[in-house]
Amino acid sequence: xxTISNRGYQMPHSPIRxxxxxxxxxxxxxxxxxxxNIGQPDIETPPAIMDAVRHTDIKVLEYSHSAxxxxxxxxxxxxxxKVGIDVTHEQILITTGGSEAIMFGFFTCxxxxxxxxxxxxxxxxxxxxxxxxxxxxxxxxxNIETRFALPPIHDFEKVITNKTKAIIICSPNxxxxxxxxxxxxxxxxxxxxxxxxxxxxxxxxxEFCYDGEYVSAMHLHGLxxxxxxxxxxxxxxxxxxxxxxxLVTKNKTVYDTAMKFAQARLSPPGLAQIMGEAAVDxxxxxxxxxxxxxxxxxxxxxxxxxxxxxVLCPNPGGAFYAMAKLPIDDSDKFCQWLLEEFSYNNQTVxxxxxxxxxxxxxxxxxxxxxxxxxxTDAISAAMDCLEKALEQYPGRTN
Amino acid sequence: xxTISNRGYQMPHSPIRxxxxxxxxxxxxxxxxxxxNIGQPDIETPPAIMDAVRHTDIKVLEYSHSAxxxxxxxxxxxxxxKVGIDVTHEQILITTGGSEAIMFGFFTCxxxxxxxxxxxxxxxxxxxxxxxxxxxxxxxxxNIETRFALPPIHDFEKVITNKTKAIIICSPNxxxxxxxxxxxxxxxxxxxxxxxxxxxxxxxxxEFCYDGEYVSAMHLHGLxxxxxxxxxxxxxxxxxxxxxxxLVTKNKTVYDTAMKFAQARLSPPGLAQIMGEAAVDxxxxxxxxxxxxxxxxxxxxxxxxxxxxxVLCPNPGGAFYAMAKLPIDDSDKFCQWLLEEFSYNNQTVxxxxxxxxxxxxxxxxxxxxxxxxxxTDAISAAMDCLEKALEQYPGRTN
Numbered sequence: 001x002x003t004i005s006n007r008g009y010q011m012p013h014s015p016i017r018x019x020x021x022x023x024x025x026x027x028x029x030x031x032x033x034x035x036x037n038i039g040q041p042d043i044e045t046p047p048a049i050m051d052a053v054r055h056t057d058i059k060v061l062e063y064s065h066s067a068x069x070x071x072x073x074x075x076x077x078x079x080x081x082k083v084g085i086d087v088t089h090e091q092i093l094i095t096t097g098g099s100e101a102i103m104f105g106f107f108t109c110x111x112x113x114x115x116x117x118x119x120x121x122x123x124x125x126x127x128x129x130x131x132x133x134x135x136x137x138x139x140x141x142x143n144i145e146t147r148f149a150l151p152p153i154h155d156f157e158k159v160i161t162n163k164t165k166a167i168i169i170c171s172p173n174x175x176x177x178x179x180x181x182x183x184x185x186x187x188x189x190x191x192x193x194x195x196x197x198x199x200x201x202x203x204x205x206x207e208f209c210y211d212g213e214y215v216s217a218m219h220l221h222g223l224x225x226x227x228x229x230x231x232x233x234x235x236x237x238x239x240x241x242x243x244x245x246x247l248v249t250k251n252k253t254v255y256d257t258a259m260k261f262a263q264a265r266l267s268p269p270g271l272a273q274i275m276g277e278a279a280v281d282x283x284x285x286x287x288x289x290x291x292x293x294x295x296x297x298x299x300x301x302x303x304x305x306x307x308x309x310x311v312l313c314p315n316p317g318g319a320f321y322a323m324a325k326l327p328i329d330d331s332d333k334f335c336q337w338l339l340e341e342f343s344y345n346n347q348t349v350x351x352x353x354x355x356x357x358x359x360x361x362x363x364x365x366x367x368x369x370x371x372x373x374x375x376t377d378a379i380s381a382a383m384d385c386l387e388k389a390l391e392q393y394p395g396r397t398n
Numbered sequence: 399x400x401t402i403s404n405r406g407y408q409m410p411h412s413p414i415r416x417x418x419x420x421x422x423x424x425x426x427x428x429x430x431x432x433x434x435n436i437g438q439p440d441i442e443t444p445p446a447i448m449d450a451v452r453h454t455d456i457k458v459l460e461y462s463h464s465a466x467x468x469x470x471x472x473x474x475x476x477x478x479x480k481v482g483i484d485v486t487h488e489q490i491l492i493t494t495g496g497s498e499a500i501m502f503g504f505f506t507c508x509x510x511x512x513x514x515x516x517x518x519x520x521x522x523x524x525x526x527x528x529x530x531x532x533x534x535x536x537x538x539x540x541n542i543e544t545r546f547a548l549p550p551i552h553d554f555e556k557v558i559t560n561k562t563k564a565i566i567i568c569s570p571n572x573x574x575x576x577x578x579x580x581x582x583x584x585x586x587x588x589x590x591x592x593x594x595x596x597x598x599x600x601x602x603x604x605e606f607c608y609d610g611e612y613v614s615a616m617h618l619h620g621l622x623x624x625x626x627x628x629x630x631x632x633x634x635x636x637x638x639x640x641x642x643x644x645l646v647t648k649n650k651t652v653y654d655t656a657m658k659f660a661q662a663r664l665s666p667p668g669l670a671q672i673m674g675e676a677a678v679d680x681x682x683x684x685x686x687x688x689x690x691x692x693x694x695x696x697x698x699x700x701x702x703x704x705x706x707x708x709v710l711c712p713n714p715g716g717a718f719y720a721m722a723k724l725p726i727d728d729s730d731k732f733c734q735w736l737l738e739e740f741s742y743n744n745q746t747v748x749x750x751x752x753x754x755x756x757x758x759x760x761x762x763x764x765x766x767x768x769x770x771x772x773x774t775d776a777i778s779a780a781m782d783c784l785e786k787a788l789e790q791y792p793g794r795t796n
Contacts, residue, residue, distance in 0.1 A: 002594060002623060003563075008506045008655040014464075017661060045459045053669060054452050061443045061639040061673075066415075096494050096641065099663040107530055108406045112510060128662025132505055134532065165401075196400060225400060241459040241668030243494065257406040263415060264526030265497040269667040270639030271451060275459075 011131045015124050015356025022339035023350050031343045034382035036370040037335075037350040039174060041320065043238040043290045052278035053271050064267040067259060068094020068246075072273045075280040076246065082284070083206060085218040085229075091250055093258055094268045094276075098204050098232030098245040102126065104258040105166075105228050105247065106133035109198050115163045116200070119151055121323065121357030121364060123174045123202065138164070139359030144325050144367060147314035148176035150184040156191050166198035167191065169217070172205040175357045175369040176323050177298075177316020185215045189223045198254075199223065202230045205319035207287050210295050212317050224250040233272075235320075237279050238290070242272035294320050297372040297379055304383035305370075308390060310398050322370050323354060329395035331355055331368050342389050349382040349389070366397070409529045413522050413754025420737035421748050429741045432780035434768045435733075435748040437572060437719065441636040441688045450676035451669055462665040465657060466492020466644075470671045473678040474644065480682070481604060483616040483627075489648055491656055492666045492674075496602050496630030496643040500524065502656040503564075503626050503645065504531035507596050513561040514598070517549055519721065519755030519762060521572045521600065536562070537757030542723050542765060545712035546574035548582040554589050564596035565589065567615070570603040573755045573767040574721050575696075575714020583613045587621045596652075597621065600628045603717035605685050608693050610715050622648040631670075633718075635677050636688070640670035692718050695770040695777055702781035703768075706788060708796050720768050721752060727793035729753055729766050740787050747780040747787070764795070 016038055023033050067073065073089035080087050095101040102125075110116065112134030118126060120139035130137045140155045142148040156167070169188065171180040180188075192199045201217030217227045232245035249255050262268075298315075301322055305313035310327035328334045331353035338348050352371070354364030372379060390396065414436055421431050465471065471487035478485050493499040500523075508514065510532030516524060518537035528535045538553045540546040554565070567586065569578040578586075590597045599615030615625045630643035647653050660666075696713075699720055703711035708725030726732045729751035736746050750769070752762030770777060788794060 002507075002596065002649070004651055004655050005505065005507055005509045005512075007509070008658070011505075011655065011658040011662070013658055014661040017464075040460055042458065044457050050454070050456060050459070054454070056448070056452070058448060059442050060440065061448070061637045062438055063638045066412075096667070097664065103663075107403065107409075109400075109403055111403045111405070112532060114403075125662045125664075128658070132659060132662070134510060198400065239459045240461045241665065243665065243667045251400070253402055257402050257409065260406070260409040260411055260526070261530060263412040264409070264523045264530070265501075266495065266523075267639065267641065269494070269641045269670060271669040272667060 007131055007134065012127050016352050019335055019339060019350065022336055026339045026348060030346065032347040033339065034347065034349045034374060034378055034385065036372070036374065036382055037352045039235070039321065039371045039373065040240060041235065041238045041373045042375070043293065045238050046279065046282055046286060048282060049237060049239070049275045049278040052274050056274055061270050064270055064273060066262040066267055068268050069273050072277045075277050079280045083216065085216055087218070087248055087250065091248055091255060093247045093255060093262055094273065095245040095247055096268050097234065097243040098202065098230050099125065101230040101245045101247040102129050102202070103132070104261050105200050105230060106130065106135050107261050108254055108257045109228070110135045110165045113163060114165045115161060116166045116168055117156060117159060117164060118168045118359065120359050121175050121354055122168070122359070123170055124356045126168060127359070136163070137359050141360065141363065142176070144312060144314060144323060148173065148178040148323065150180060150187060153187055153191060160195050164195065164197060166200050168200040168202065170202035170204070172209055172316070172318025174205065174319055175321050175352070175354070177319045177321045179209055179212050179317030180215065182213060182215045185217065185220060189220045192223060192226045197226065198228055199226050200228050200230060204232045204235050207236050208291060208294055208320060209318040210298060218248070228254060233276050233279060239275060242275050243269055244272040244276050294372065297376055298322065300376050301370060301372050301379050301383070308387050320372050322372065323367055324370060325367050326390065327396055327398045328366055328393060329397055330365050333395060334393060335368065337393060338389055342392065344385045344388040347381060347385055349385045405529055405532065410525050414750050417733055417737060417748065420734055424737045424746060428744065430745040431737065432745065432747045432772060432776055432783065434770070434772065434780055435750045437633070437769045437771065438638060439633060439636045439718065439771045440773065441691065443636050444677065444680055444684060446680060447635060447637070447673045447676040450672050454672055459668050462668050462671060464660040464665055466666050467671050470675045473675050477678045481614065483614055485616070485646055485648065489646055489653060491645045491653060491660055492671065493643040493645055494666050495632065495641040496600065496628050497523065499628040499643045499645040500527050500598070500600070501530070502659050503598050503628060504528065504533050505659050506652055506655045507626070508533045508563045511561060512563045513559060514564045514566055515554060515557060515562060516566045516757065518757050519573050519752055520566070520757070521568055522754045524566060525757070534561070535757050539758065539761065540574070542710060542712060542721060546571065546576040546721065548578060548585060551585055551589060558593050562593065562595060564598050566598040566600065568600040568602070570607055570714070570716025572603065572717055573719050573750070573752070575717045575719045577607055577610050577715030578613065579610060580613045583615065583618060587618045590621060590624045595624065596626055597624050598626050598628060602630045602633050605634050606689055606692055606718060607716040608696065616646070626652060631674050631677060637673060640673050641667055642670040642674050692770065695774055696720065698774050699768060699770050699777050699781070706785050708788070718770050720770065721765055722768060723765050724788065725794055725796045726764055726791060727795055728763050731793060732791060733766065735791060736787055740790065742783045742786040745779060745783055747783045
C-alpha cells in the first residue's frame with residue numbers, strides 16, 4: 001500500500017478552518033455570521049498600491065532575483081529606517097508571505113529534533129512549519145491574568161536543553177494582542193545571549209501599536225547575530241493575498257544559507273513586489289486612518305466583553321486581536337454551538353477557540369480569540385450575539 | 399557559537415547562479431553575453447492575461463482559499479480536459495509555482511531518509527527540495543548517446559530498496575528536452591505498480607512538444623493513486639515571475655495531506671491566480687506561435703551544434719533545452735572560461751555546465767545545457783561564439 005509520510009500524518013489541520021463547515025451550514029439556514037475568527041482585515045488595500053499593478057507595463061513577467069528585486073529591497077531599506085531598523089538591502093530576503101520567512105528560518109537554523117521555545121498562546125501555524133521541518137515546539141505559558149506578559153526568565157531556563165536553538169516571539173502578538181515592553185525585549189536578549197539562541201521575531205503587526213512603545217528585536221544592541229526578523233506586508237497594507245514577506249537578518253551565515261533555500265524555489269511573487277515597492281512610497285500618514293479605526297474597534301470590543309458577567313478581556317496593546325476568558329466549559333464546543341445551535345435576531349458570531357493557539361494540551365478551554373476586523377456596527381451586533389449566547393449556553397460554568 | 403542547521407550546510411547552491419559573477423564581470427568589460435544558461439523565456443507574457451490583472455477591481459486583496467480560488471480551479475478543470483487529463487477542482491491544489499508543488503509532494507509522501515529515484519541528468523532544484531525535506535535522491539543514468547531515453551527497468555530495480563517511495567520524471571525534460579514515449583510511460587507505470595511507488599510527474603513543458611506524442615502520467619490507466627502531477631504556468635504562458643503552479647492528484651489521502659501543508663502557508667499568490675484564470679480563456683491557437691518559434695530555434699541550435707567538430711547534440715523532442723556533448727575537459731571550467739577569458743567580436747555565450755544536473759559525482763563534465771530562449775539571430779551569434787571558443791579553449795580534448 002502507498003503510504004503518507006509521518007510528518008504528513010502529524011501535520012496539524014488548521015484549528016481555525018475546522019469550524020468552517022458549521023459556519024457554512026449556518027449561512028445556508030439564512031443566519032448572518034459575524035466573522036471575528038480570522039485575521040483577514042476588511043481595511044481597503046491602499047488604491048495606490050493596487051494601481052501600481054494596474055499600471056505595470058511588464059512585457060515578460062520574468063523570475064525576479066531569488067532574494068527579490070533589488071529595487072524593492074532598496075526601497076524596504078527606507079521603510080525599515082523609518083521604524084528604527086537599520087539594515088542594508090543585502091540583509092533583506094523577500095519571501096512568499098511571512099509564512100515562507102518562518103519556514104526558511106526553521107530550515108536554516110534548526111535540525112530535525114531541535115527545539116524552539118514559544119510563549120503560548122501562539123500563532124497556530126508555527127506548529128505546521130515546525131512539523132514540516134521536524135522541529136519540536138516547546139511552549140511556555142503566558143497568562144491572561146497578567147495580560148499575556150512575557151513568562152518569567154525562570155520558565156525559559158526550566159525548558160532549555162542542548163537541543164534548544166531558538167525562541168519565537170510575535171509582538172504585537174497574534175493571538176493575544178500583547179505588545180512586549182522594552183524591559184521584556186531586553187530580558188529576551190539576555191536569555192538569547194546566555195543560552196546562545198536565535199530570536200525569531202515575527203513583527204507582522206508592527207504598525208498597529210496603541211499603547212506603549214514598539215520595540216523591534218532589531219532594536220536590541222548586541223543581539224544582531226541572533227535576530228531573524230520575519231515580516232510581511234499582509235497586515236501592514238491589508239494585502240494578505242499578495243503573499244509578500246521578508247526574512248531580515250544581520251547574520252550573514254543565516255542570510256546566505258536562507259538564500260540557498262530561496263534559490264531552490266527561484267523567486268518570490270513578481271506582481272506582489274510591485275505592490276510592495278509602491279507601498280513604501282505611501283505617505284507616512286497612511287497608517288493614521290487604519291490605526292484609528294482598529295483602535296476604535298478595540299476599545300468597543302474590549303469594553304463590551306468586560307461588561308459581560310464572568311468575562312475577562314485584557315486590553316491588547318497592539319495588532320487586531322483580543323483574547324477573552326469566558327464562563328464556558330469548552331471553547332471548541334462553545335464556538336461550534338454558536339454556529340450550530342444558536343442565533344439571536346437570526347445572527348451569530350464565529351470565534352476562534354483558544355485551544356488551537358496553545359501548545360500544551362488542555363489549555364485554552366475557557367478562552368477564545370476575537371479578531372476585530374469588522375467595523376464597529378458589526379462588532380456591536382456580534383457582541384450582542386455573544387452576550388445572549390453566554391446567557392443561553394448549556395455549558396456555562398458560572 | 400550560533401550554528402546553522404545541517405540541512406542548511408548541505409543545501410546545494412544553485413549550480414546555474416554560481417557563474418553569475420563572471421557574467422557580470424564580462425558585462426562590465428563591455429562584452430555582450432548571450433544567456434543560454436537559464437530557462438527564462440523571452441516570449442511575451444500573453445497581453446490578455448496581464449490585462450486581466452490591470453483591469454482588476456479588487457478592493458481588498460484577501461487570502462484566497464488555501465487550495466486556490468475555486469473559480470480558478472474550476473477553470474483549470476477545463477484546461478486539463480483539453481490536454482486529456484480528467485480531474486475535478488477538488489483534485490487540484492494551487493501552489494506557489496511548480497516549486498511548492500514539488501515541496502508539498504516530498505513533505506506529503508516521503509519521510510526523512512526515504513529515497514526518490516530520478517533519471518539523471520535532472521532539474522537541479524530537485525536536490526534542494528530533497529535536502530530541505532531530508533529525502534535522499536538516488537540518480538540513475540540516462541545517456542546522451544541514446545538521446546536520454548528512459549534507463550532500462552533493470553536499472554531502476556537495481557537501486558530500489560525498502561526506503562524507495564517515489565520516482566520523479568519530467569517530460570518533456572529539463573535539462574535534456576527528451577519526451578518520454580508511451581512505451582516508456584507504460585514501463586514507468588509497471589515499475590510504480592510493482593514496487594508500490596509514487597510517480598511524481600513534472601509536466602512544466604507540456605505545451606512544447608515538437609516530435610512524438612505527449613503522454614501525461616495522468617493518462618496512464620490504473621496508476622491513478624500513484625500519480626502526483628506537478629505543474630506550473632511559468633513556461634506555458636511565459637509567466638515565471640507569477641509563481642503559480644499546481645499539485646494535481648486523484649489520491650485523496652495525498653491531496654488532503656498536501657492541503658494541510660497548504661493551510662499552514664495560508665494561500666497561493668492572489669494576483670497570479672487572476673492571470674492563471676484568464677489564461678485558460680486564451681484561444682487554443684495561442685500556443686501555435688510560441689511553439690513554432692521554439693521549434694525554429696531548436697532546429698537552428700541543434701543543427702549548428704552538430705555541425706561543430708566533436709560536438710554531439712541529440713534532437714530534443716520538447717521543452718526548450720538541449721544538451722550537448724563537447725570536446726572539453728571540464729564543463730564548469732569551460733563555462734567559466736567563456737565568461738572570464740574568451741570573447742569573439744566582443745561577444746560571448748553563457749551556458750549551464752551539465753555537472754549541476756547530474757546526481758552522480760563526476761558525470762556531465764563534457765556536457766552543457768543550452769536553453770533556446772533567445773531569438774534565432776541571437777542563437778546564431780551565440781553559436782558563432784561557441785564554435786570559435788571550442789577552437790581556442792585550452793582544455794579541448796580532441
